[in-house]
Amino acid sequence: MGLSDIQNRVEKEALRVGRDPETVQLIAVSKVQPNARVEMVLQQGQRVFGENRVQEAAGKWPAFKEVYAGVELHLIGPMQSNKVRQAMELFDVIHTVDRPKIAQTIARIKDETGSCPRLYIQVNTGAEPQKAGVLPDEADAFIKMCTELSLPIEGLMCIPPSDQDASTHFALLADIAKRNGLEGLSMGMSGDFEQAIAHGATYVRVGSAIFGERTYEVT
Ligand SMILES: *Cc1c(COP(=O)(O)O)cnc(C)c1O
Numbered sequence: 307m308g309l310s311d312i313q314n315r316v317e318k319e320a321l322r323v324g325r326d327p328e329t330v331q332l333i334a335v336s337k338v339q340p341n342a343r344v345e346m347v348l349q350q351g352q353r354v355f356g357e358n359r360v361q362e363a364a365g366k367w368p369a370f371k372e373v374y375a376g377v378e379l380h381l382i383g384p385m386q387s388n389k390v391r392q393a394m395e396l397f398d399v400i401h402t403v404d405r406p407k408i409a410q411t412i413a414r415i416k417d418e419t420g421s422c423p424r425l426y427i428q429v430n431t432g433a434e435p436q437k438a439g440v441l442p443d444e445a446d447a448f449i450k451m452c453t454e455l456s457l458p459i460e461g462l463m464c465i466p467p468s469d470q471d472a473s474t475h476f477a478l479l480a481d482i483a484k485r486n487g488l489e490g491l492s493m494g495m496s497g498d499f500e501q502a503i504a505h506g507a508t509y510v511r512v513g514s515a516i517f518g519e520r521t522y523e524v525t
Pocket residue numbers: 335337358382383465494495496497511512513514515
């Protein structure tokens with residue numbers, strides 16, 4: 307448990323599977339964690355953080371950013387279209403581009419402001435009805451649409467079904483990325499980040515294993 311332990315495990319797994327550890331970035335998922343815990347991890351030198359709600363991130367990160375230089379913020383939760391502008395201002399990377407309307411809204415704001423976060427497309431690899439993301443069958447067409455909108459798509463993201471072996475889903479995501487020429491793979495959480503690294507993850511998103519259990523449920 308804790309940041310340095312997770313950093314060590316990330317490095318060790320990367321080396322074990324013959325990858326350069328520098329190619330795996332650790333996102334510390336700070337959603338709903340008390341500010342004191344987040345600050346502790348900032349003081350240990352971590353600068354890459356993930357949040358799953360625009361509103362929560364807007365309330366907590368501007369103040370931290372004034373004190374700690376070089377913070378990079380990642381949006382890893384679903385985005386409503388009326389929050390896109392705010393999300394694009396606040397986040398360096400958005401992992402949850404998941405439908406045409408969101409892609410079109412991002413493209414419009416990008417054209418208007420001349421700037422855009424790096425983007426990941428979320429794929430619903432388990433085709434779970436309650437989960438966000440494009441279906442695996444629709445991924446190629448959606449990636450093509452985003453490319454035609456000139457969006458800076460860096461890779462794909464998934465959250466495997468909690469009751470299944472994550473490896474199959476990581477392999478599927480890696481496959482879709484590869485055939486579409488995308489290099490970024492945002493996959494792996496506290497319970498399965500090592501498996502994700504073995505399947506090529508370039509970003510792992512780890513929350514509770516760094517910060518401790520979240521003290522209240524995320525809705
Ligand atoms: C909360 C969350 C994580 C981190 O989950 P842990 O199990 O606490 O590591 C990773 N990815 C997404 C999309 C999340 O919402």
